[in-house]
Structures are given as structure tokens and as C-alpha cells.
Amino acid sequence: MKENIFKQKHLLSIEDLSAEEIDLILEIAESFVEVSTRNIKKFPALKGKTVVNLFFENSTRTRSSFEIAAKRLSADLINFSASISSLKKGESLRDTVLTLEAMNPHIIVIRHSASGSPNYLTTFARSSIVNAGDGFHEHPTQALLDALTIKQKFNTLRGLKISIIGDILHSRVARSNIILHHKMGNEISLIGPPSLVPKEFEQMGAKVYYNLKEGVKNSDIVMMLRVQEERGSGNYFPSIREYRKLFEINQETFSLAKKSAILMHPGPLNRDVEIETSLADSDKSVILQQVTNGIAIRMAVLYLLKGERNEIIN
Amino acid sequence: MKLLIKNGRLIDPATGTDNTYDILIDNKKIKEISSLIKKNPSIKTIDAAGFVVSPGFIDMHVHLREPGFENKETIETGSKAAAHGGFTSIACMANTSPVNDNRTVTEYIIARSKEVGIVNIFPIAAISMNLEGKNITQMDDLVEGGAVGFSDDGRCVMSADLIRKSLEYTKMLDVPIIEHPEEHSISGDGQVNEGFISYKYGLRGILNAAEEVIVARDIILQERIKSKLHLAHISTFGSIDLIRNAKKKKIKVTADATPHHLLLNEELITTYNTVYKVKPPLRTEQDRLALIKGLQDGTIDSIISDHAPHTRDEKDKEFEFAPFGVIGLETSFSVIYDRLVRSKIINLKRLIELFSTNPAKILNLKTRGMVKPGLPADLTILNLNKRFEIDENNFLSKANNSPFIGWKGQGVIEYTIVNGKVVYKRS
Numbered sequence: 170m171k172e173n174i175f176k177q178k179h180l181l182s183i184e185d186l187s188a189e190e191i192d193l194i195l196e197i198a199e200s201f202v203e204v205s206t207r208n209i210k211k212f213p214a215l216k217g218k219t220v221v222n223l224f225f226e227n228s229t230r231t232r233s234s235f236e237i238a239a240k241r242l243s244a245d246l247i248n249f250s251a252s253i254s255s256l257k258k259g260e261s262l263r264d265t266v267l268t269l270e271a272m273n274p275h276i277i278v279i280r281h282s283a284s285g286s287p288n289y290l291t292t293f294a295r296s297s298i299v300n301a302g303d304g305f306h307e308h309p310t311q312a313l314l315d316a317l318t319i320k321q322k323f324n325t326l327r328g329l330k331i332s333i334i335g336d337i338l339h340s341r342v343a344r345s346n347i348i349l350h351h352k353m354g355n356e357i358s359l360i361g362p363p364s365l366v367p368k369e370f371e372q373m374g375a376k377v378y379y380n381l382k383e384g385v386k387n388s389d390i391v392m393m394l395r396v397q398e399e400r401g402s403g404n405y406f407p408s409i410r411e412y413r414k415l416f417e418i419n420q421e422t423f424s425l426a427k428k429s430a431i432l433m434h435p436g437p438l439n440r441d442v443e444i445e446t447s448l449a450d451s452d453k454s455v456i457l458q459q460v461t462n463g464i465a466i467r468m469a470v471l472y473l474l475k476g477e478r479n480e481i482i483n
Numbered sequence: 484m485k486l487l488i489k490n491g492r493l494i495d496p497a498t499g500t501d502n503t504y505d506i507l508i509d510n511k512k513i514k515e516i517s518s519l520i521k522k523n524p525s526i527k528t529i530d531a532a533g534f535v536v537s538p539g540f541i542d543m544h545v546h547l548r549e550p551g552f553e554n555k556e557t558i559e560t561g562s563k564a565a566a567h568g569g570f571t572s573i574a575c576m577a578n579t580s581p582v583n584d585n586r587t588v589t590e591y592i593i594a595r596s597k598e599v600g601i602v603n604i605f606p607i608a609a610i611s612m613n614l615e616g617k618n619i620t621q622m623d624d625l626v627e628g629g630a631v632g633f634s635d636d637g638r639c640v641m642s643a644d645l646i647r648k649s650l651e652y653t654k655m656l657d658v659p660i661i662e663h664p665e666e667h668s669i670s671g672d673g674q675v676n677e678g679f680i681s682y683k684y685g686l687r688g689i690l691n692a693a694e695e696v697i698v699a700r701d702i703i704l705q706e707r708i709k710s711k712l713h714l715a716h717i718s719t720f721g722s723i724d725l726i727r728n729a730k731k732k733k734i735k736v737t738a739d740a741t742p743h744h745l746l747l748n749e750e751l752i753t754t755y756n757t758v759y760k761v762k763p764p765l766r767t768e769q770d771r772l773a774l775i776k777g778l779q780d781g782t783i784d785s786i787i788s789d790h791a792p793h794t795r796d797e798k799d800k801e802f803e804f805a806p807f808g809v810i811g812l813e814t815s816f817s818v819i820y821d822r823l824v825r826s827k828i829i830n831l832k833r834l835i836e837l838f839s840t841n842p843a844k845i846l847n848l849k850t851r852g853m854v855k856p857g858l859p860a861d862l863t864i865l866n867l868n869k870r871f872e873i874d875e876n877n878f879l880s881k882a883n884n885s886p887f888i889g890w891k892g893q894g895v896i897e898y899t900i901v902n903g904k905v906v907y908k909r910s
Contacts, residue, residue, distance in 0.1 A: 262801055283801035284685035285755030304803070306685030341685060369679040 175473045179298040181287045182307040183348040198469035215244035219274040222248045225281045235278050238467035297474040305339050312345035314466040318459050330356040332385045335394030337366045342435045347373050360384035364405040388426040392433040393443050419445035431455045485509045491531030496840045497853035508860040511903040537835045538854050539571025539861030541842040544787035551580025556792035556881050562601035564880035566907040568813040569896035571861035576636040577609040584609040584620045586628035593629045601906050605631040610649050626656050631846045634661035650710040659711040664697035676749040676764040691719040698722045702729045714738040718763040720773030727782045737845050739785040740774050742815050757798045757805035786837045788815045792882030814887045821892030864898035871895050
């Protein structure tokens with residue numbers, strides 16, 4: 170069976186995946202997209218399995234996306250939200266997870282502000298761990314849903330040029346996308362101020378630009394990142410006004426990309442900061458399609474991971 | 484109490500000795516060193532044939548955690564760990580609770596170390612009150628109470644004016660200022676070495692420059708002041724360059740490095756294993772090789788463990804939330820001997836300089852770091868042929884946060900003798 174090429178017990182990062190595994194996830198997700206247009210959207214694939222959403226950071230879209238995905242696969246779902254401050258003062262992450270594991274879940278979906286936390290969980294947890302975003306490290310399901318959206322648009326994931334614009338330094342979405350598109354052999358340009366786009370990212374197979382117009386030229390995909398003021402980006406550039414002046418994507422700068430180019434954004438948007446609002450709402454934008462695809466991707470990931478846990482239980 | 488050590492190869496760089504000798508110890512002191520001292524059934528004798536006898540090792544930079552953090556380590560467990568690692572003297576840093584910024588704490592540490600009675604403990608007192616970097620401590624009083632140097636280790640003295648004043652003030656006391664070089668506004672919340680790896684793995688970085696700007700600042704101040712400046716746990720090639728040039732210009736500066744910075748690099752953090760989280764961070768291979776060069780050419784004067792015990796629970800965390808630090812007292816000699824002496828990167832005499840002769844000089848411990856009649860009998864006896872495998876179950880420290888667990892090699896401590904008393908014997 171084709172699913173045999175998926176070798177992972179966990180989904181921690183795009184880095185861990187082979188190009189074949191990425192293709193497989195997308196292929197399965199595509200079939201879930203197809204059935205999600207039907208009236209009855211539920212499958213029994215994860216019936217009797219328990220998925221825990223363990224979120225230590227505020228998140229609406231990713232958490233609800235995993236929740237819907239798990240429910241459409243007939244899994245039981247527990248939402249566990251906690252603040253990082255309670256982790257620092259009170260129960261440790263290990264104790265929290267061991268407590269949850271005592272209830273025998275099959276998959277734990279974790280979002281955490283500290284990079285590497287999902288990797289840490291795998292050193293003692295028995296469940297399959299899915300990384301729903303760890304610090305500045307990776308956000309693999311985001312890159313996969315982006316890839317699915319790109320594939321739907323261009324009928325391929327190869328031979329494309331993607332420009333990623335904004336706070337690369339603090340972006341897990343950027344890292345997962347860079348790694349994914351490098352694996353697919355695509356051309357990657359990273360655009361932003363030098364303080365947020367260290368030259369060392371070129372060692373990941375990308376090219377760094379400090380000039381928006383130069384960087385987006387001939388792109389197939391223009392991916393904007395949220396300016397994350399809450400991450401302390403404030404010291405990295407003088408003002409939103411100056412940032413907008415240099416790096417906002419608008420009708421004019423977007424026109425330098427290919428005619429067929431699409432505009433992406435992982436959300437939530439800062440309208441008229443990194444992205445001109447009329448462009449965000451234009452037919453170039455695939456932002457809402459990304460959200461829809463998120464469910465299919467997460468269904469595919471949960472679906473592929475569930476088998477591993479079975480072996481352990483039996 | 485007499486003790487006779489027969490037929491050991493005595494290597495003492497301070498006296499230029501490298502030969503087989505018998506050493507007689509009487510009443511805590513070296514009584515006689517000669518090629519033949521007759522055995523006497525009434526004198527306890529150690530047969531040191533095939534072993535190397537070294538002046539007792541000195542680790543001039545450890546954290547004993549007492550008073551205040553006895554869950555991590557105590558003066559007693561730290562002393563046992565020191566003896567296990569061949570150290571006859573250790574100097575402990577001031578970041579206890581309360582901070583060692585007053586004579587009462589200094590005297591407590593010394594009194595407690597005498598009660599424990601395993602190794603010599605020399606307190607390093609704080610440069611500034613409560614390590615706050617604002618007002619200097621009562622340095623004369625602290626030295627009178629037994630402090631052998633000053634350091635705000637764990638924090639860098641960020642005020643250039645304060646480091647200037649403390650260097651000036653200690654000129655009349657003849658003790659070193661030990662700087663933890665880290666420009667905190669650059670290092671910030673950094674977790675690991677800043678560079679490709681920190682970017683890729685999404686961890687906040689600490690630039691080499693965080694260390695180097697302080698190394699440069701202190702050297703510039705010291706050029707004029709001519710006090711005693713010692714730079715701790717050097718980790719970057721840029722610092723090595725700065726210190727090497729300062730020494731060429733005859734500026735009075737000394738420096739040390741740790742076994743983990745000498746033997747490990749940043750690539751280990753890619754699994755987010757918190758045992759590799761240290762400050763300064765493990766750097767690149769290029770930095771590591773520059774440190775080795777510094778060991779060879781005399782830029783680095785001593786090897787310290789920066790023994791930093793933490794409980795298992797404290798280290799068992801998300802990378803970002805775990806504390807910095809590794810333990811090292813019980814592994815320093817073996818890993819350095821195996822990886823640097825056996826592979827002929829440095830010779831054994833140089834190792835002894837780094838572990839004993841030089842730290843004694845830097846801390847101005849006039850009667851230590853040397854084997855001579857009349858001096859306290861602090862000796863470390865080495866078995867260079869014995870294989871080892873580092874096993875955390877053998878640690879006498881309370882902590883197990885060692886990056887060297889599982890390492891195999893050759894060269895172990897056979898005996899540790901402090902003031903004529905055997906405080907450790909390999910079993």
C-alpha cells in the first residue's frame with residue numbers, strides 16, 4: 170500500500186519528512202478535500218481514538234482546524250489550554266503530559282512558545298506527537314496546507330518561485346515553508362529588513378533580499394508573514410510606518426510577480442500593515458482557501474499517524 | 484600521620500620536575516622528596532609505580548550552591564565530587580543565596596568546608612553587592628575573611644565604570660577580578676550560539692560579540708590599570724585573538740576555558756537536549772579549534788569545569804525554560820587527558836600547568852600548585868593506563884547534568900591527597 174511510504178510516528182517538522190511523504194500527505198488531503206464538499210463529511214477512520222489538543226499559546230484557527238479535522242475522522246477530542254506562565258510556575262510540561270497520557274490518548278497535538286517542545290515530548294510520551302507550532306522553529310501543518318493550496322493552483326509543487334516576506338527570524342511558518350520548498354527544489358526568496366532576515370538563511374537554500382521589488386520579481390507565490398509585534402519585533406525596525414513603506418505588499422508591488430501569481434498569508438492579517446486590504450480581498454488572494462485546506466491537511470496527518478499508535482497499544 | 488608515596492613519576496611544572504621519586508608526607512606537609520626513601524612498616528605507603536604524581540589539581544571556578552540551593556549541591560557533595568575528580572582545591576563562585584558579598588557568608592563557606600574536611604575550598608566573593616553591578620563589596624574585609632578573588636559570575640559587570648573601579652581597588656589586595664564576559668544587552672534571552680543553527684532550530688542566539696566586546700573592554704581598561712584581570716570560560720575565536728594580542732603587548736590578563744567548550748560544539752543542541760544548554764553557549768567548530776590553539780600557545784592559562792549542578796527536574800524541561808550549566812568536577816581530567824593529551828594535542832606537563840600550576844598562580848595561592856618540602860601535601864595521582872566509561876551512577880555530585888555521560892577513554896584519578904590525607908582512592 171502506498172501509505173507504507175509514510176514512516177513517521179510523529180509529525181514534528183517538515184525537516185523530518187521526505188519529498189515522497191510530503192507528496193503522499195497532499196494526495197490524501199486532496200481526497201479529503203473532495204469529500205468535504207459532500208453533505209456527510211464524517212469518516213470512521215479514527216473511531217475510538219482520542220486526540221488531545223494541547224495548546225500553550227493562544228490560537229483560534231489552528232486549534233479549531235485540528236478540532237474539526239479530528240471530529241471529521243470520528244476521533245474523540247479533548248481541548249486542553251494552558252498558559253505558559255502556569256507552566257513556568259506550576260506543573261511542569263512533563264507532568265502535564267504524563268497526566269494526559271494516563272487517559273490513554275493516541276495523538277497529542279501541541280502548540281508551545283518554546284522551540285523544540287514537541288521533540289522534548291517524544292523523549293517520554295507514548296502518544297504520537299503533532300507539532301502545531303513550536304516557538305520560532307516549525308509549523309509543519311501550515312507549510313503542508315500552503316503546499317496543498319499551491320498545488321491546487323499550479324497543478325504541481327515543483328519548478329516554482331516562492332517569495333516569503335516579513336519577519337523571517339521569528340517565523341516558524343517561514344522555516345517550515347523554506348524547508349518544504351527546498352525539498353521540492355523550488356526557488357525561494359526571503360524578503361525583509363536585515364535585522365529580521367539574517368543572511369545565514371541562505372544556507373537553507375533560499376536567497377535573501379532587502380528590497381521587496383527585487384525579491385518578488387517573477388514569483389509564482391507571494392507569501393506574506395504577519396508582523397509579530399507581540400514577539401518583540403519592535404526593536405528590529407523603527408516603526409510600522411517605515412515597515413509598511415518598505416515591505417507592504419500592494420497592487421503595485423504585487424504586479425512585479427508573475428501574472429498568474431497567488432497571494433498567501435498564514436493569518437491573522439494586519440490589514441494595511443504588511444498587506445494592502447484591497448489586495449487581500451482580491452482574486453489573487455488564496456488566504457481563505459488556505460484555511461479550508463488546513464482541515465484536509467490535518468485530517469491527512471491524523472489519518473496517517475493513527476496506525477503507529479495501534480501497534481504500540483497492541 | 485605519615486604517608487609515603489613510592490616510585491611515582493612526579494611531574495611538577497612549577498619546580499621543573501619530571502622524574503621518579505619517593506615522597507614522604509608528615510603532619511599534612513611534604514617532608515621529603517628523594518629518589519629513595521626507605522619503607523617503614525609503621526608508615527602507610529602507597530605504591531605509585533606506574534602512576535603519575537601531580538601537584539593537586541585546582542578548579543578555580545565551581546558552583547557549590549551552598550548556602551541557598553542545597554537541593555542542587557552542597558559543600559559536602561561538591562567536595563566529594565571534587566575529590567573524585569582529582570581536585571584538591573576548588574574556588575567557589577558567589578552566586579549563592581545569600582550572595583557571598585559579605586564576610587559572614589565567606590566565613591560560613593570556609594567553616595563548613597573545614598567541617599566537611601575533604602578538599603580545600605577558597606571562596607570567590609562578589610564584585611558587587613547582591614551581584615547587582617552597582618556598588619562594590621567590602622573587598623578588604625572579604626579578603627581578610629578568606630576570599631581569594633572577586634567575580635559576579637553568572638552576570639557580567641555591565642558598568643564599565645564599576646569594573647574599572649574594582650580593578651583599581653583590588654590592586655592593593657593582590658587578588659584577581661574574574662570576569663564573566665557577556666554583554667547582556669547583546670545576549671538578551673539568548674539560548675544557544677547565534678548563527679545558522681540557532682536560526683534553523685528557532686532558538687534565540689547569543690552572538691560571539693556578546694563575549695568579545697567585554698573581553699575587549701576589560702583588556703583596554705586593564706592596559707592602564709595593571710591590576711589582576713582574569714577572563715572566565717572563554718568560548719570564541721575572537722576572544723582568543725583579543726587575549727593573545729593583549730598578552731603580546733604584556734597586558735596582565737589571564738584566561739580559562741572549560742572541557743565542554745574545548746571538546747563540544749553547537750551541533751549538539753539540534754535535538755534540544757537541555758544538557759547541552761550552557762553559558763557561554765557551545766560554539767562552532769571553528770571557535771572550538773581556536774580554543775585548542777589557545778591552550779597550546781598559552782593564550783588560555785587554566786582549565787575550569789564551571790561545575791554548575793542543577794536538579795534533574797530543573798533540567799527536564801523545554802529547552803528555553805531549562806537553566807544553563809553542566810557539571811564537570813568528576814569528568815574534567817579524564818576527558819581532557821583522553822581527548823587532548825592522548826591525541827598529542829597538548830602534553831601531560833601542559834595539562835598539569837592548566838589544572839594546577841597556573842590556577843594556583845592566578846589565585847595567588849602561594850603554597851598550592853607545587854610539590855616542595857614544607858608545603859601542604861596536596862597531590863593528585865593519575866593512572867594513565869586505566870580505561871574509563873563515564874557513568875552517572877558513579878557521580879558523587881548531587882547532579883547528573885553532564886554532557887560527557889557515556890564517554891569512553893583512558894586516564895583516571897587513582898588517588899586524591901589533600902593536606903596529607905587520602906580523600907579519594909579509586910576502588
